[in-house]
Amino acid sequence: DAGVIQSPRHEVTEMGQEVTLRCKPISGHDYLFWYRQTMMRGLELLIYFNNNVPIDDSGMPEDRFSAKMPNASFSTLKIQPSEPRDSAVYFCASSTRANTEAFFGQGTRLTVV
Amino acid sequence: AQKVTQAQTEISVVEKEDVTLDCVYETRDTTYYLFWYKQPPSGELVFLIRRNSFDEQNEISGRYSWNFQKSTSSFNFTITASQVVDSAVYFCALSDPNAGNNRKLIWGLGTSLAVNP
Numbered sequence: 221d222a223g224v225i226q227s228p229r230h231e232v233t234e235m236g237q238e239v240t241l242r243c244k245p246i247s248g249h250d251y252l253f254w255y256r257q258t259m260m261r262g263l264e265l266l267i268y269f270n271n272n273v274p275i276d277d278s279g280m281p282e283d284r285f286s287a288k289m290p291n292a293s294f295s296t297l298k299i300q301p302s303e304p305r306d307s308a309v310y311f312c313a314s315s316t317r318a319n320t321e322a323f324f325g326q327g328t329r330l331t332v333v
Numbered sequence: 334a335q336k337v338t339q340a341q342t343e344i345s346v347v348e349k350e351d352v353t354l355d356c357v358y359e360t361r362d363t364t365y366y367l368f369w370y371k372q373p374p375s376g377e378l379v380f381l382i383r384r385n386s387f388d389e390q391n392e393i394s395g396r397y398s399w400n401f402q403k404s405t406s407s408f409n410f411t412i413t414a415s416q417v418v419d420s421a422v423y424f425c426a427l428s429d430p431n432a433g434n435n436r437k438l439i440w441g442l443g444t445s446l447a448v449n450p
Binding site for chain 1: 366368370375376377378379380383424428436437438440441442443
């Protein structure tokens with residue numbers, strides 16, 4: 221199994237631009253999670269989906285952030301417009317219905333200048 | 334409120350030493366899960382272990398062992414005969430019972446372990 225696949229691995233963008241991060245979960249996993257990791261706040265859960273439906277988006281910082289999961293094998297996290305304080309590593313993770321542990325992708329390092 | 338404390342921010346040891354990473358948690362729930370993840374310098378998060386609140390048996394996997402004690406709300410992780418490849422940030426996490434299905438995790442801030450040759 222290829223594991224959770226995220227793209228791009230690195231993204232540098234200018235303030236105000238739209239950024240789209242992509243994730244392909246492990247096949248057969250029912251849950252998908254988007255996390256953000258910064259030095260100041262550590263790991264934060266932004267949103268998670270169950271069977272493509274958003275369950276809890278209470279961690280999404282503000283309206284500039286949105287996430288979609290159009291099918292079981294693809295999800296996006298969009299930031300529009302981006303700001304320098306959005307600079308972080310964004311992780312996607314997935315898990316099965318039976319087990320609570322999540323398996324993480326390699327992350328996308330986002331830098332907003 | 335639920336909380337995970339990893340009091341050791343950084344630990345440095347010499348190869349072959351044993352090292353214990355501490356994790357103390359707070360929760361009012363009786364059913365919960367505890368996790369350890371490893372984040373090597375390459376950046377990905379690697380799942381190591383899950384333990385549910387009803388299973389207090391210690392777990393050993395090769396050089397890794399975990400000591401779960403509900404009486405002290407601790408879930409400590411020991412690496413025996415450490416190796417340079419063990420150098421990483423290690424995170425302890427607790428499932429949030431208020432979030433349903435134990436899917437939402439509360440994370441500690443991590444312990445950065447450096448194993449020197």
